[in-house]
Amino acid sequence: MKMLENQVAIITGSGRGVGRAVAEMMAEHGARVVVSDLDPEPAVEAVKEIRAKGGAAISVVGNVTDPDFPKKIIGETIQAFGKLDILINNAGYTWDGMIHKMTDEQFQAMLDIHLIGPFRLIREAAPYFRDAGKADIEQGTLHYRKIVNVSSVAGVMGNVGQANYSSAKAGLIGLTKTVAREWGPFNVNCNAVAFGLIDTRLTQAKEMGEKVNGVEVGIPQKVRQMFEQSIPQKRAGTVEEAAAGIFYLASPFSNYTNGHVLHINGGWYT
Template sequence: MGVLDGKAAIVTGSARGIGRATASLLAEHGARVLINDLDGDLAKQASAEIDGETASFGGDLTQEGTPEAVVQKAIDEFGQLDIIVNNAGYAWDGVVHKMGDEQFRAMLEIHTVVPFKVLRAAAPHLRDAGKADREAGREIFRKVVNVTSISGTQGNFGQANYSAAKAGLVGLTKTLAREWGAFKVNVNAVAFGFVETRMTADLPKQMRDVAPQIIPLGRPAQPEEAAGVIFLLCTPWSNFVHGQVITASGGQMTGMT
């Protein structure tokens, strides 16, 4: 038996990196998982390669109607929704005095607005389902995990847009925890530091070389290690962890300056 048997999950941005590792781990422990990516073919490929019951959904979550469609796809495939991991995102770095409006707003859209829209669309299956359980005398926990960053909790040089968007996701997390806690929907976030992904592979060599010096554990995390933190917040072992931002940075207390 898996700890997540009978559960259904959406992991956005899950064809690669942290999202892929998270989807794989959830499926390994019994969850049915909807794999999402901007590239529909990559989403299908990941779905086929991950052991367990999965489905796929390709689409740009920043486009009108797509966040609602990904939720509906999960309901159509699995008949229920118990776990949402808002992981999709990317970086578009630049210093403030040279940053245009489009560049700033793009980060807000993918890292703050998209999770809001996904969660709003999921409300009938999380909040309302929990309300029905409460009225029937049942206590069933459902889970939301938002992927943020230490850039959002302490800022980072050249990432005003990304940091602001990830900080906004922290605010969304804490507010939703207050609104949905009564219905046994745990809402938490994980603030990652340097994780070896496609996004961090594009960092300048100077930044990559300094990582062992600023991370007390001496190296960046692997996606599988990042996924473990998210997984914990999706399990019954975290039922009394609520409204929290868990920092998973190997002890790093500064940005990648």
């Protein structure tokens, strides 16, 4: 039996990068996955690839910051698969700026995508996590459900030019630990990963001109090279290495891990 056989997982921001690697890894291990992205093309492509390998997947396109999005994605998940076992809050982007130049819009945007969006999704999922876990206990059955929130070393240590992003990611850690305390009695494991420099379009050379939501993302090439040299392993992590940490926290291996922040950073911040 595969490790995630008969499990149903939602992964936000999974049309590309780390999220896609997570979706493919979970499908490979038997999970039925919901691929969600802001853009339809990468989401549909990811679903096609998963199905081509024998996996089960659907795509739900939408913006995590839309107040109606949680009801939409969870509703479509239940309609397609009948239940929900795993929620991965991965969607996000960066909008950097120094504090003295940062606008209210810029600060709020990071709270919306990295903290408020995940909060709304977790709240909407309560019937399938907290309530379902309570019913299991009353019936004498044991089933663990998993929530994994994607934070960052910036949320632990802060980062120059990222007051908005750091604040949101720090808040997400607080949310993670609170959910673990409130829902742990119902066999819900809520943990977070704190990524360092992972090789995605958000951390590629800014000179490449990549945009998310109309905002330029990336790191200036010289700064990126400096970051790489400060990492003990002297390189960025791959999306597969990042996905492996999320997979662990979503798997039965983490059944007694709750409220934890798993650092995946090559020893950059310890």
